[in-house]
Amino acid sequence: MSATIHGAATALSTFNSVDSKKLISPCRTNLPARSKRCIVAGSDASKRSGSRLRVGHSQKLIPNAVATKADTSVTTGTGHELLLFEALQEGLEEEMDRDPHVCVMGEDVGHYGGSYKVTKGLADKFGDLRVLDTPICENAFTGMGIGAAMTGLRPVIEGMNMGFLLLAFNQISNNCGMLHYTSGGQFTIPVVIRGPGGVGRQLGAEHSQRLESYFQSIPGIQMVACSTPYNAKGLMKAAIRSENPVILFEHVLLYNLKESIPDEEYICNLEEAEMVRPGEHITILTYSRMRYHVMQAAKTLVNKGYDPEVIDIRSLKPFDLYTIGNSVKKTHRVLIVEECMRTGGIGASLTAAINENFNDYLDAPVMCLSSQDVPTPYAGTLEEWTVVQPAQIVTAVEQLCQ
Amino acid sequence: MAILFARSRNLVSILRQNLGLSTILTRRDFSPRPFVFTASQLYSTAFVGPVSSHRHESTAAEIHPGFVQQSDEEDVQELEFPGGKIGYTSEMKFIPESSSRRIPCYRVLNEDGQIIPDSVFIPVSEKLAVRMYEQMATLQVMDHIFYEAQRQGRISFYLTSVGEEAINIASAAALSPDDVVLPQYREPGVLLWRGFTLEEFANQCFGNRADYGKGRQMPIHYGSNRHNYFTISSPIATQLPQAAGVGYSLKMEKKNACAVTFIGDGGTSEGDFHAGLNFAAVMEAPVVFICRNNGWAISTHISEQFRSDGIVVKGQAYGIRSIRVDGNDALAVYSAVRSAREMAVTEQRPVLIEAMTYRVGHHSTSDDSTKYREADEIQYWKMSRNPVNRFRKWVEDNGWWSEDDESKLRSNTRKQLLQAIQAAEKWEKQPLTELFNDVYDVKPKNLEEQEIGLKELVEKQPQDYPPGFHV
Numbered sequence: 001m002s003a004t005i006h007g008a009a010t011a012l013s014t015f016n017s018v019d020s021k022k023l024i025s026p027c028r029t030n031l032p033a034r035s036k037r038c039i040v041a042g043s044d045a046s047k048r049s050g051s052r053l054r055v056g057h058s059q060k061l062i063p064n065a066v067a068t069k070a071d072t073s074v075t076t077g078t079g080h081e082l083l084l085f086e087a088l089q090e091g092l093e094e095e096m097d098r099d100p101h102v103c104v105m106g107e108d109v110g111h112y113g114g115s116y117k118v119t120k121g122l123a124d125k126f127g128d129l130r131v132l133d134t135p136i137c138e139n140a141f142t143g144m145g146i147g148a149a150m151t152g153l154r155p156v157i158e159g160m161n162m163g164f165l166l167l168a169f170n171q172i173s174n175n176c177g178m179l180h181y182t183s184g185g186q187f188t189i190p191v192v193i194r195g196p197g198g199v200g201r202q203l204g205a206e207h208s209q210r211l212e213s214y215f216q217s218i219p220g221i222q223m224v225a226c227s228t229p230y231n232a233k234g235l236m237k238a239a240i241r242s243e244n245p246v247i248l249f250e251h252v253l254l255y256n257l258k259e260s261i262p263d264e265e266y267i268c269n270l271e272e273a274e275m276v277r278p279g280e281h282i283t284i285l286t287y288s289r290m291r292y293h294v295m296q297a298a299k300t301l302v303n304k305g306y307d308p309e310v311i312d313i314r315s316l317k318p319f320d321l322y323t324i325g326n327s328v329k330k331t332h333r334v335l336i337v338e339e340c341m342r343t344g345g346i347g348a349s350l351t352a353a354i355n356e357n358f359n360d361y362l363d364a365p366v367m368c369l370s371s372q373d374v375p376t377p378y379a380g381t382l383e384e385w386t387v388v389q390p391a392q393i394v395t396a397v398e399q400l401c402q
Numbered sequence: 403m404a405i406l407f408a409r410s411r412n413l414v415s416i417l418r419q420n421l422g423l424s425t426i427l428t429r430r431d432f433s434p435r436p437f438v439f440t441a442s443q444l445y446s447t448a449f450v451g452p453v454s455s456h457r458h459e460s461t462a463a464e465i466h467p468g469f470v471q472q473s474d475e476e477d478v479q480e481l482e483f484p485g486g487k488i489g490y491t492s493e494m495k496f497i498p499e500s501s502s503r504r505i506p507c508y509r510v511l512n513e514d515g516q517i518i519p520d521s522v523f524i525p526v527s528e529k530l531a532v533r534m535y536e537q538m539a540t541l542q543v544m545d546h547i548f549y550e551a552q553r554q555g556r557i558s559f560y561l562t563s564v565g566e567e568a569i570n571i572a573s574a575a576a577l578s579p580d581d582v583v584l585p586q587y588r589e590p591g592v593l594l595w596r597g598f599t600l601e602e603f604a605n606q607c608f609g610n611r612a613d614y615g616k617g618r619q620m621p622i623h624y625g626s627n628r629h630n631y632f633t634i635s636s637p638i639a640t641q642l643p644q645a646a647g648v649g650y651s652l653k654m655e656k657k658n659a660c661a662v663t664f665i666g667d668g669g670t671s672e673g674d675f676h677a678g679l680n681f682a683a684v685m686e687a688p689v690v691f692i693c694r695n696n697g698w699a700i701s702t703h704i705s706e707q708f709r710s711d712g713i714v715v716k717g718q719a720y721g722i723r724s725i726r727v728d729g730n731d732a733l734a735v736y737s738a739v740r741s742a743r744e745m746a747v748t749e750q751r752p753v754l755i756e757a758m759t760y761r762v763g764h765h766s767t768s769d770d771s772t773k774y775r776e777a778d779e780i781q782y783w784k785m786s787r788n789p790v791n792r793f794r795k796w797v798e799d800n801g802w803w804s805e806d807d808e809s810k811l812r813s814n815t816r817k818q819l820l821q822a823i824q825a826a827e828k829w830e831k832q833p834l835t836e837l838f839n840d841v842y843d844v845k846p847k848n849l850e851e852q853e854i855g856l857k858e859l860v861e862k863q864p865q866d867y868p869p870g871f872h873v
Contacts, residue, residue, distance in 0.1 A: 103654065129650075129653070130654065132650070132685070134681060134684075135677070135680050135681060135684055137673070137677035137680070137681070139643065139673060139674060139677065140643035140673075140677030140681050141643070141681065142643075143640055143642070143644045143646075143647065143674060143677075143678070144643045144644065144647030144650060144681055145647055146644050146647060147632075147641075147643065147644025147645060147647030147648040147651070147661070148647035148648065148650050148651040150632060150644070150648070151582060151647070151648045151651040152655075153650075153651045153654065155647075170637060170640065171640060171643070174635060174636075174637050174640065175635055175644070179633060179635065180840055180841070180842075181618055181840045181841050182615060182618045182619045182623070182625075182635070183614075183615060183625045183627070183632075183633035184613065184614045184615040184616035184618060184633075184840065185616070185839070186615075186625060186626065186627040186633065187625070187627055187632065187633060219841050220841050222842070242843075244842045244843055271846070318846050318847065318848050321847070
C-alpha cells in the first residue's frame with residue numbers, strides 16, 4: 001500500500017510499479033462529484049490484486065507529498081490562513097460533512113470542543129450523538145470505537161493526551177490491530193485514534209509521553225505524525241478515509257502554528273514523507289515538532305556553508321523508504337532527529353531500517369539524536385535538556401560532515 | 403411486537419407495575435427537572451428524538467444552586483447538588499454492604515420440567531420449542547465430539563459449554579438475526595442457532611482453508627459477519643465496551659436491532675465490564691449484557707471473585723435495569739432475553755441479565771477442574787440440574803418429542819460431526835500468503851518483502867518445513 005520502494009539497491013531498478021510522482025496528477029473536477037468518485041475509486045483500487053499501491057483515494061484529489069515552504073500556497077487559489085488545530089478541525093468537519101458515518105468520541109470533545117479545541121463547534125453542528133462526550137475510560141471508549149467501526153461507522157477517537165491512551169493499549173493492540181486479521185478479513189476497523197503527545201511546556205512526565213515508540217510494533221495499525229497545518233488537515237482526511245486503523249500523532253506545542261492552506265480539497269498520502277528542504281550534504285530525518293528545531297538549525301548550517309536535506313518522515317509506520325532511500329543515495333549521510341527516547345524509539349527503528357537497506361550508500365554511521373531515557377522532568381531547564389535543541393543538531397551535522 | 407399473555411397473569415401489566423413500561427420514555431424518578439432548556443440544547447437533540455434530551459438535563463443550568471427547597475406536600479427537605487435534588491437526613495446511616503435477602507432469580511420450569519403455577523412468561527410454540535431442544539442437544543453432541551477430538555490430538559484446543567446449553571440456545575432464540583452478538587467464548591450455541599453449520603465449526607477448529615478466519619485464530623474463536631457474530635478475541639471483557647460501541651452505531655443509524663454481549667462471572671472483575679456498562683448507560687445505547695454466572699473462573703470460585711450479591715446488583719450502580727434469571731431454565735432465559743431485547747430497542751437503553759448456571763465441564767481442554775472442585779459437585783449439576791434434560795421433559799410432556807426423535811437426532815448429529823471432522827482434517831491448510839494478508843487492507847511494502855523472503859526460504863529448504871506446507 002505504500003507508494004515506496006522498499007528493499008536493497010538492486011531491487012530498485014527492477015521495481016516496475018508506478019512512479020509515485022506520476023500518480024499524483026492533479027485532477028480538477030467538481031468537488032461533490034469528485035468526492036463520490038473517490039470512494040469508489042479507492043475501494044476498486046484496493047481490490048485490484050495487481051495494484052500494490054493504495055493510492056485510490058489520492059488519485060482523484062491533489063495529494064501533495066512534496067511540501068512547499070510553509071508560507072506559499074500550493075495551488076492557483078488564494079488559500080486561507082489558519083492555525084494547526086483549526087486545520088485539523090476543518091479536515092474533520094469536511095469529512096463529517098462528506099460521510100455521515102464519521103463520528104467523534106472522546107472526553108470533552110462535545111460542547112467543550114476538546115481540550116485543544118480541535119472539535120470546537122462540531123457538536124453544535126452535528127449533534128451530541130455524533131460528537132460524543134464519553135465517561136473517563138480510555139480503554140472503554142477506544143473499545144467502543146472499535147465496536148462501532150466493526151458495525152460500519154468511522155469513529156475518530158480522541159485521547160485527551162496521548163499518554164492516556166496507554167490505558168487503551170489492550171484495545172488498540174489486541175483488537176484494533178488484530179481483528180481484521182483474526183476474523184479472516186470479515187471485519188474492518190477504520191478508526192482514527194488521535195491526540196496530542198510529545199513534550200510540552202512543563203506538563204510533567206505523564207503528560208509528555210511519546211507513544212509512537214510504544215505503538216510502533218503493533219501489527220495492523222498505521223501511524224502518522226502531522227507537523228504543519230497543511231499536512232495536519234491532509235493527514236486527518238486521509239486517515240479518516242483509510243480502511244485501516246490509523247493513529248495520528250499531534251504535538252501539544254504545534255497547535256497554534258499558522259499557515260496558509262489551499263481552499264480546494266486535498267488529502268495527504270498516509271505513507272509518504274515530506275521533503276522540507278532539498279539539499280546535497282546530509283539527510284536529516286525528523287518528524288513532528290523536531291522539524292522546526294531542525295529547520296532552525298538548518299538556517300545556522302546554511303550560514304556555515306552546509307546544505308542539509310531535511311525530510312519530515314510523517315509516516316511513522318510504515319516508513320517511506322523510497323523518499324528516504326533516494327535522499328540517502330544522494331547525500332550518503334544521515335542524521336535522525338527525534339523526540340522519542342533513545343531506547344526503542346522511532347529513531348532506533350529507522351536507524352535499523354536504513355542500515356539494513358542502504359548500508360552501501362552510507363559514508364558515515366547513521367547518527368540519531370533523541371531524548372534521553374528519562375521521564376520528562378517538570379523543571380523548565382531540565383525539561384529543555386531532554387529535548388534535542390538546534391545547537392545539538394548543528395554540532396551533529398558538523399561532526400558527520402567532517 | 404405483541405406481548406402474549408401466559409396463564410392467568412398479564413405480563414404487560416406486571417411489567418407496567420414494576421417497571422413503568424407503559425410509556426416508552428419513562429422519566430426516571432431522580433432525573434433532575436431542568437430549569438433552563440436553551441435553544442441549542444433542543445437543537446442538538448435533533449438526531450435522536452426526545453431520548454437524547456435526557457442527556458442534557460443534568461448539564462442544564464440550575465438557577466439556585468444550594469438553595470434548600472421545600473415541597474408543599476410533605477416536610478421533605480432537599481438540597482441542590484450537581485445531578486439533582488437530594489433529600490437529607492440527620493441520621494447517620496450506612497447502606498449495608500449486602501441486603502438481607504439475595505435478589506431472587508426468575509424461573510418458569512421446575513427441575514422436573516413442569517411449568518411452575520402462576521408463572522409469567524412468553525409462550526413458546528411447538529415449532530420453536532422443538533427447534534430449541536434440538537439445538538441444545540446438538541450443542542451437547544458437538545461439545546462432546548470436539549472435546550474427544552482434542553483429546554485424540556486432532557485439534558489443539560477446545561472449550562465446552564456443558565451445563566450452559568439453555569443460556570446459549572434460548573438467548574439466541576429470543577434475538578432477531580439483525581441483533582449483533584459480541585460473544586466471550588462460551589457461546590457457540592448462539593452461532594449454531596443462527597445457522598453456522600457443523601462443518602463450519604469444524605473448519606474453524608482445524609484452521610483449514612475453508613475457515614472464515616483463515617486459520618488465524620485458535621479453535622473456538624468463531625466469527626461470522628454474515629451471522630452478525632463478532633470474531634471472538636481472547637482477552638476477557640474487551641467485547642463489553644465494543645458492545646457499547648455497536649449499540650451506539652445502531653442507535654445512530656436508528657436500526658431496529660440491539661447489541662447483545664456475553665460475559666462470565668470472572669469477566670465482570672475486568673475494568674472493561676464497569677466501563678462498558680457505564681458507557682452503555684450514559685449513551686443510552688441498546689445493548690443487552692448477558693452475564694453467565696457459572697460459579698467458576700478457571701479455578702477461581704465466585705466467592706473469590708467478588709463480594710457483592712452476584713452481578714445483578716451491579717446493574718443499578720450504573721443506572722441499568724437488571725434481572726437475575728435461572729440460566730438452566732430455557733423458558734425463563736427465553737422470556738427474559740426477549741423482553742430485554744424489546745426494552746433495549748424500543749427504549750434505547752442497556753439491560754443487564756445475570757443468568758445463574760454452573761460450568762459442568764472444565765474451563766477448557768487445558769484444565770482439569772477436579773483439581774480444585776469436588777467431583778460430587780460436578781456430578782450433581784451434570785445429572786440433577788441439567789438444563790437439557792429439564793427442557794426435554796417439558797417438551798416431551800407436551801407430546802412434541804419422543805425417545806425415537808432423541809436417538810435419531812443424537813446419532814445423526816454424531817455422524818455428521820464425525821464426517822465434518824474427517825473432512826476438515828483432510829482439507830489443506832492456508833497457504834503462506836495468508837500469513838501476510840489482511841494485516842492491512844492492502845499489503846504494504848515491508849510485508850511484501852517479508853513474504854518474498856519467507857517464500858524463498860521455504861523453497862530453498864523444503865525439507866525443513868512440514869509436509870503439506872505450501873506457499
